[in-house]
Amino acid sequence: MTALLEVDDITKRFGGIVALDALNLSLQPGELRCILGPNGCGKTTLFNVLTGAFKPTSGTVRFRGEAISGKGPIAISRRGVSRKFQVPGIFPELTVLQNVALPMAAASRKPTLRSLIWHKIDPARLAELLDFAGLTDKADVLASDLAHGEKQRLEIVMLLAVDADLLLLDEPTAGMSKGETATIAALIRRLTSEFGKTVLVIEHDMQFVLDLDCRITVMARGTVIAEGTYDEVRNNPQVIECYLGQAS
Numbered sequence: 172m173t174a175l176l177e178v179d180d181i182t183k184r185f186g187g188i189v190a191l192d193a194l195n196l197s198l199q200p201g202e203l204r205c206i207l208g209p210n211g212c213g214k215t216t217l218f219n220v221l222t223g224a225f226k227p228t229s230g231t232v233r234f235r236g237e238a239i240s241g242k243g244p245i246a247i248s249r250r251g252v253s254r255k256f257q258v259p260g261i262f263p264e265l266t267v268l269q270n271v272a273l274p275m276a277a278a279s280r281k282p283t284l285r286s287l288i289w290h291k292i293d294p295a296r297l298a299e300l301l302d303f304a305g306l307t308d309k310a311d312v313l314a315s316d317l318a319h320g321e322k323q324r325l326e327i328v329m330l331l332a333v334d335a336d337l338l339l340l341d342e343p344t345a346g347m348s349k350g351e352t353a354t355i356a357a358l359i360r361r362l363t364s365e366f367g368k369t370v371l372v373i374e375h376d377m378q379f380v381l382d383l384d385c386r387i388t389v390m391a392r393g394t395v396i397a398e399g400t401y402d403e404v405r406n407n408p409q410v411i412e413c414y415l416g417q418a419s
């Protein structure tokens with residue numbers, strides 16, 4: 172199968188700092204992958220390169236076979252790459268329903284003022300998305316009044332509403348309780364199993380990584396040092412030395 176995302180020998184330097192060092196990564200369509208790595212190993216820089224926020228110093232990123240590494244954030248997001256930051260990027264002054272409807276309208280081929288005032292929103296799809304996030308009962312609640320975990324769920328469903336193919340999630344469980352973390356893991360698994368999305372998740376919480384039950388890429392010093400199942404990477408001597416050993 173052709174990879175949806177291919178990261179080929181990407182290096183990113185900031186002056187003398189080598190944040191990414193000839194990094195290679197490949198994601199198949201519909202794959203869920205988790206990125207682990209100690210602080211400062213380049214995870215956020217990788218997301219910034221994938222979304223066009225940073226141009227790589229060298230190397231190529233291909234999305235659906237097309238080189239996107241020289242392109243800007245808007246061009247890359249139009250091709251179907253969406254990102255969720257640690258802090259929920261929701262519209263606090265709008266209701267939950269409006270927060271989901273807005274990206275649905277914006278995702279239409281030619282967003283118009285009419286579509287943005289709900290005339291072209293498919294109500295069945297809107298209901299499906301609210302249900303997916305477990306937020307049907309909160310449809311008319313202001314987003315600012317949601318609990319932290321609900322805000323994270325809202326943002327995940329907003330990514331789904333945009334209808335991007337590749338979703339980049341940066342620590343989606345930051346600041347959450349154990350129960351909320353399990354809910355988010357289940358939601359993320361459904362993004363791939365039910366909606367066919369390809370999802371790349373940066374995460375530190377090992378229980379959450381276990382719950383995701385997916386292939387793991389471990390980074391250290393700007394490059395990939397191991398890839399495999401949870402048990403495979405956990406038993407990898409380089410990983411134990413660089414990351415898991417420090418955590419346990």
Ligand SMILES: Nc1ncnc2c1ncn2[C@@H]1O[C@H](COP(=O)(O)OP(=O)(O)OP(=O)(O)O)[C@@H](O)[C@H]1O
Pocket residue numbers: 185188189190208209210211212213214215216217
């Ligand atoms: N805009 C920038 N300018 C200069 N140096 C940067 C910049 N962004 C990142 N770096 C450096 O690049 C390296 C990788 O940083 P990055 O934030 O990508 O790591 P990370 O793995 O996401 O860390 P964390 O887990 O703490 O978020 C670090 O040494 C960092 O200081």
